[in-house]
Amino acid sequence: xxxxxxxxxxxxxxxxxxxxxxxxxxxxxxPDVYGTDTLEDHVAVATxxxxxxxxxxxxxxxxxxxxxxxxxxxxxxxxxxIIINPGAFSHYSWAIHDALAxxxxxxxxxHLSNPNAREPWRHISVVSPVATGTIVGFGGHGYELAVQAxxxxxxx
Ligand code: CA2
Numbered sequence: 001x002x003x004x005x006x007x008x009x010x011x012x013x014x015x016x017x018x019x020x021x022x023x024x025x026x027x028x029x030x031p032d033v034y035g036t037d038t039l040e041d042h043v044a045v046a047t048x049x050x051x052x053x054x055x056x057x058x059x060x061x062x063x064x065x066x067x068x069x070x071x072x073x074x075x076x077x078x079x080x081x082i083i084i085n086p087g088a089f090s091h092y093s094w095a096i097h098d099a100l101a102x103x104x105x106x107x108x109x110x111h112l113s114n115p116n117a118r119e120p121w122r123h124i125s126v127v128s129p130v131a132t133g134t135i136v137g138f139g140g141h142g143y144e145l146a147v148q149a150x151x152x153x154x155x156x
Contacts, residue, residue, distance in 0.1 A: 020087030
């Protein structure tokens, strides 16, 4: 590329994977709903998929809404994309909605289960309107799909 050509490639190759409340318990309880894999297992899949695309995956889990918001804010200008499973915050955290709304890169909302097929209160996501796209109901495979989706968004 000459010095006058403009690249569409983002300056950063970091994908931030955020896991919300109680996801640290994966593999311990409710295997019928969330499977037997641990969060560590899912992060390993996401990390390997990112590497295949020349990207670097960073993962953070928090049970605290404010911590997740701080991490989203700190990703601005530093990370190329965000994958977030906001857990139950998906259904009522307008503060996470507002933080994601000002992130400049692609945002994938990820759920292990399909909340739309569960209790009515899980049918609403306040995060979905500010996500580039949403992946739900594919269990652990969703982590691979989410990284692939971000990689495709970044290369288009
Ligand atoms: O399906 C998903 O990924 C969810 O984000 C999981 C959240 C739930 O509130 C959302 O509606 C859908 C809950 C995560 C709690 O995970 C646990 C794992 C093991 C034991 C207990 C909870």
